[in-house]
Amino acid sequence: MTSYLIRPDLVTSPDGPFLAAAELTQDEARATPSHSHARGQLMGALSGLMSVGLDKQHWVVPAVHAIWIPPHCVHSVRSYGPFSGWSVFITEHRCANLPSEPRAIRTTPLLREAVRRAATWPGAELDQTQTRIAEVVIDELAASKEESLVLPRPEDARLIRITDALASDLSDNRRLEEWAAWAGLAPRTLSRRFVEETGLSFAQWRQQARLLRALELAADGVAVTTIALELGYDNVSAFIDMFRRALGTTPGRYLAAEGKQTRSAD
Structure with missing residues (x-):
């Protein structure tokens, strides 16, 4: 059975912190069937490689890249062998100035460190320090350049x-x-x-x-x-x-x- 990457309420509910993050490592391959959620999702791999199915497109996510999936976008995910990765979930109202279409980006050390910090938070409302770190994640995503890792x-x-x-x-x-x-x-x-x-x-x-x-x-x-x-x-x-x-x-x-x-x- 596939384990949850993050508490389901932090994915499906508009309540709670405007940004939630998690990291997960498991020895077996990971596969998630087609689904969608109200929050936007930025996902990346720490090791190995993932593929993401989006509509009629196939995206590959190497460890130095991430895929941005806007709110309500139907997608599926699978890994190749053992999985070690991370995801960030952003409430819909904070996605207005983020890319409206899926895109692949190359992660920066600043983005990865901010995500790593965010993954340690308990899922409660963010304090001032946490809010600043969360804003860094959003700013890095908004400023990122699109990379071609899609096969239509x-x-x-x-x-x-x-x-x-x-x-x-x-x-x-x-x-x-x-x-x-x-x-x-x-x-x-x-x-x-x-x-x-x-x-x-x-x-x-x-x-x-x-x-x-x-x-x-x-x-x-x-x-x-x-x-x-x-x-x-x-x-x-x-x-x-x-x-x-x-x-x-x-x-x-x-x-x-x-x-x-x-x-x-x-």
């Missing part, structure tokens, strides 16, 4: 057939024209509909799917060379170049930064 899902059944096949085998390097023939589409139609329904070209969608899968595999401790081969790259250098263009750093440095931030939270 198309609606056209033919495109879904392609994306599902790709997701099951990301090493499949068939060209757009070959996928179009396989799904019974003209190449130009496939290209156009991909952009219309996902906001990404076919090539961009496949690269994003590979990037998110790379983060999942890296969270499980898989070697960079193995990840590159599993995702269909002919050599490690090509994979590293893709990773650097997407996240601004190499896989090795990214994982080193994740490990450093995770250790600082221990």
Whole structure:
């Protein structure tokens, strides 16, 4: 049975403190079915990796990132292996100046330390010191820049057939024209509909799917060379170049930064 991350009343009730936070570590994987709540939620991982399902989108949350989920937004959550993470719940009336759509952000040391402090509070009304710390969390979220950790899902059944096949085998390097023939589409139609329904070209969608899968595999401790081969790259250098263009750093440095931030939270 999935244990509660935080007292249910601090998630569902408009009463109580305007901000409540919690941290949780468990040895088994964590899975929460689709649900929503009146409070906005900022969630992140301390170690490992989580995925969040939002409408027709799939988000991946590595340990150095967090996902903002506005009030009343239906979502599901699951972790890959053991779970260690945190969540902040903010009353709806304090979300007016926060992002109105879900977004991924890269956490800062200031945000993480403020959340860590907030997670020790008992769930009562905040005193002056606690209020200042809670305001720091809100300010850091409001000032954060959006990062691309989402994979949109198309609606056209033919495109879904392609994306599902790709997701099951990301090493499949068939060209757009070959996928179009396989799904019974003209190449130009496939290209156009991909952009219309996902906001990404076919090539961009496949690269994003590979990037998110790379983060999942890296969270499980898989070697960079193995990840590159599993995702269909002919050599490690090509994979590293893709990773650097997407996240601004190499896989090795990214994982080193994740490990450093995770250790600082221990």
